[in-house]
Amino acid sequence: MKIKVAIVGGTGYTGVELIRLLSQHPNAQIEYLTSRTEAGKRVEEFFPSLRGVVRDLAFTDLDENNLAKCDVVFFATPHGVAMKHAKFLTENNTKVIDLAADFRLQSLTDFEKWYQLEHTCSDLLKTSVYGLAEINREKIAKADIIGNPGCYPTTAILGLAPIIHAQNQANQALIDPYIIIDAKSGISGAGRQGKLNLIFSETSENFSAYGVAGHRHLPEIEQGVSEILQGKNVQNHEIRFVPHLVPMIRGMFSTIHLRLTDAGQAKDLQKIYDDFYANEAFIDVLPKGVYPDTRSVRGSNRLRIAVQTFDNSPIATILVVQDNLVKGASGQAVQNMNIMFGLDETLGLNVVPVSP
Amino acid sequence: MKIKVAIVGGTGYTGVELIRLLSQHPNAQIEYLTSRTEAGKRVEEFFPSLRGVVRDLAFTDLDENNLAKCDVVFFATPHGVAMKHAKFLTENNTKVIDLAADFRLQSLTDFEKWYQLEHTCSDLLKTSVYGLAEINREKIAKADIIGNPGCYPTTAILGLAPIIHAQNQANQALIDPYIIIDAKSGISGAGRQGKLNLIFSETSENFSAYGVAGHRHLPEIEQGVSEILQGKNVQNHEIRFVPHLVPMIRGMFSTIHLRLTDAGQAKDLQKIYDDFYANEAFIDVLPKGVYPDTRSVRGSNRLRIAVQTFDNSPIATILVVQDNLVKGASGQAVQNMNIMFGLDETLGLNVVPVSP
Amino acid sequence: MKIKVAIVGGTGYTGVELIRLLSQHPNAQIEYLTSRTEAGKRVEEFFPSLRGVVRDLAFTDLDENNLAKCDVVFFATPHGVAMKHAKFLTENNTKVIDLAADFRLQSLTDFEKWYQLEHTCSDLLKTSVYGLAEINREKIAKADIIGNPGCYPTTAILGLAPIIHAQNQANQALIDPYIIIDAKSGISGAGRQGKLNLIFSETSENFSAYGVAGHRHLPEIEQGVSEILQGKNVQNHEIRFVPHLVPMIRGMFSTIHLRLTDAGQAKDLQKIYDDFYANEAFIDVLPKGVYPDTRSVRGSNRLRIAVQTFDNSPIATILVVQDNLVKGASGQAVQNMNIMFGLDETLGLNVVPVSP
């Protein structure tokens, strides 16, 4: 039995990545692939990399009734599309996984401020689940609507979860309330769009910061951290998030700087991280002294974490890498689908990275 | 039943590519992985991209007796290694696939001139088969030793085979005897070695020609073309081969310029190419007006060909792309293994390319 | 005394390159810099690389009367702009150097076919000069309007001129009439525009051909070659031009393949090229056995040529490199200005390349 899948908006980078992963998934079948602009075109005409690999699949116009025949619909669309269709689909027993931001932020104020859109189904928002499997696995299993996490928040929240969880358990502060997330992303994170600031001659041989004064992923990180804090000490944690653009296609590297309290310095951070993710298929806590790089996860759903502490210093650094289009987007979406349909979470996701 | 496989020299780019492909192959099992320099180290320590994907595999020293317990040994080594072990292995019913040049050139003179090595098993050379499946499939099926083709020759020979074959059949010249192969390769083609001329600061933002006065792949191309010519008109075909280095990791693009005779101009070249490769799983002749790029085959065993002719001109251009490490090396080696063991030729090789 | 200069359309790559070169030119002063979209903005706000280097220069709207106060106007605009203003400017004793195509092609049919524009001042076209200094220096010195050559034609015509000139002098064919120009360009050649096919994620780690079925620089190359042929044998020379896109910002590499006649094989090609360019400041014919790369001319007005022949073969290969934005565009335009105003041709153009 195969899950019937539709992908809305299959012409962007998260869309083609969903096609790549789902076309190799043993228990899924892509039934519909919609595109406003490319309806009628065969997918391999549009993505030559799929010639001879994915057969007989063409873009169609979006038809809600067709989508509703599927078991799950992935929205690889601009922000604001999924919320138009979620009500109809869930009423027809079709699950929704939105790779855009419609179901990420529970605060309507934040959503409307950062995305400049009015939210049209705030009731569904309340029942939707933030699709970070390592944190919300049980909720995801029962959810009808998933807000698939943003790429930066995935690295930030998963990079912070073990120490904050340990803090909750210790019931005392282990880290200073100021958290620095110095993040770096490959250029595919900006999507498949013809913008001047994304062209090769503007981005190659260049490294820059952006969103320094504020980035829409910050409220999402804050929300994720708050949830892990369980209301205990959220008001005390302030997060500084500075994203940078790296001249490479794929890859995300978040360097998280923390200041440990005396109690925090007394803990074995490496062990805290090892233990927290001991049973996670996709989270790889590296041995002490080994540091991650982005290419080792290229094309893979793995997220790697290294923990660096110093005997004589309160400052700890957590280094987190992922492929922004896989664990940071489409791979995580497939992981969520696996959980929602009771499948082995790793199905279709154990691709060996292409290296070099 | 799984084929027992050994990889000798698993620390280069063709080695790790063999590990990537064979670890996902349903009918193969890597039993031994040897390295002169890394013996004792687990493969995932050396190639972090394999962490959590390939388990329980460590580099060992080369032990001929261990190799002889396998069904097939891949040599992903420098030139000159396979010929030292081929006799022992084949006498012990172990097949040999050499990704270096020991069994590519039938002419000892050429081999010794271009590789500066004395050939130590010229008797075996005679029975070995040049592993270009689309040309030599039947011979490969019966062979004990395969000389896996060089990357440039793969594009050149497969790009020329249809027109030369048509010429043989027509029994008249369709092309002028002068053939221009203007080839471009990503930098991984130079291997995984710490050479000054390969470092990022020397190769990035740069495009250069090399081997202009002569390149060791030229005699291999000449040999391949001669074989297709079947002795009919070899003396008339002169090949000019100019390789260039492109600032990218993977990918090879060969632009082949031909001058058609009047008889050649009267033919439908597109149809000749379409027909010649109609049943080939890995050769994709693009529709008229569609041109290939290297990224569409990244990580894949596909080779794509476009044919460009002009109504009012005798000059035809054949454009050929492949991933130099897959169809140009390790993927083709696995394809040869599949044929040698009577398996479906595409087993383990239908990976969807990672794009972008 | 400084030449008063205006630059129309200073926001593209050829525009900023003109600003870079002219702001360091001892005998030129940029008086006006126009932009349809950025009028009122200071140039350093737009190009941060110019902060602190080029002072007190702002974009203005195009005002013909202001332009006419200058000694020379550079048009770094889309095709079709210069021809609207050339008549007024030249009538007011202001010289025109057009970096677009309005004054490149003498054939109105070719111009209208390839640029899809009607030519509005064909009378001026007849008196304009094609600004390839090494070929047309005397004419440029007297010209009022210069059609600055395209980037590919610069490499092609300068790469072919010595052998064709020698052929004219010998009054017999030295090369076969079929010429292959296999050209490769960095991505800045496509200009500063937000197009999807130019973004980093589409172009990096990729090599592709384009314009295979026809490119607008071909008629310009044919015109340039015809002029050198002096009508003697133009009908016999057919040129095959295939451009490719290289994942780098700057640099152009043209590999020209020729077949020598017996008479051609008897000549010393290296000497022909050495002699032809012996007195040229910007043309560097490399010693035998030395091959060019693009980075060695980055930011420089130099064009380097290597000549490769073989004792036993009629095929010769000419390798030509330049920086497409300098000798292929803005540097050549400044070289033309120097000639038009009777200055030392190298003024402002002897910048040492930045390497690596």
Add this chain to the structure above:
Amino acid sequence: MKIKVAIVGGTGYTGVELIRLLSQHPNAQIEYLTSRTEAGKRVEEFFPSLRGVVRDLAFTDLDENNLAKCDVVFFATPHGVAMKHAKFLTENNTKVIDLAADFRLQSLTDFEKWYQLEHTCSDLLKTSVYGLAEINREKIAKADIIGNPGCYPTTAILGLAPIIHAQNQANQALIDPYIIIDAKSGISGAGRQGKLNLIFSETSENFSAYGVAGHRHLPEIEQGVSEILQGKNVQNHEIRFVPHLVPMIRGMFSTIHLRLTDAGQAKDLQKIYDDFYANEAFIDVLPKGVYPDTRSVRGSNRLRIAVQTFDNSPIATILVVQDNLVKGASGQAVQNMNIMFGLDETLGLNVVPVSP
């Protein structure tokens, strides 16, 4: 009158950059250029980018007597070379500018720990001056030996100097004693050497951290910060320095995260930085809301700084960019030479950056 200059070790990236800058310097003349490995070769054979630009200059063996005929010797060598020759040279009235680390660290313990070399002229070390012009201009003017700063320390110290200086003047803490320096460097920072970890296929499409557990530039940053602190509060400032490698040739971007005290939050940081560098030719404090990128300083001696604060947050971020080979190495060395010889500090250094 021209300053007679020698460059020892002219085959690395800082060496060729010195040649580029000094060959265009109006008051300097390169007399000697030494190389252990390339003696006898003309510089343009080794660096083709210099063909036709720098004439009649050849590498020679190192001869102390020749060096002593010069006014100044630049050591663009591995660590440990300058200290062998500094005594002889300064005794002969020849000034020394060392681009390696011999004269950077005043602590012999730190030097020997981090560079694994015994210091052989600790007496000269005491009189040598750390060549950061914006901090030590008066001392540099009188010095015989300059320890030219490391690339990372240049960005770190110049990025921190204004706020620490303001703190000294206010005589109260403006920043929390924990400073995070999250730094990113292009690959040329690792030098011109054939190491496996630097080759294109290992570094392109990759972003990684290195030296996470400790980097030799940290004690240099600590020393520089301590000096600015003037002993007042050094024990309280702990610096966390994490360098990362960016897939680009040139450019360095340091993101410095500070936590302001209440007193610090009351200050106008933008004004502090604007004022501190108001008269510096090479330090460009960007207007509020403008952020730097590395390409805008490529090839230039400029260092750009942006200051980001938030009304409701104590965390401030200072963003610093430079070209690691210019302001981070050879440009700064020429700036030091200008100061030592009483010249205008900007001579030979006002090159317009090449962009794109």
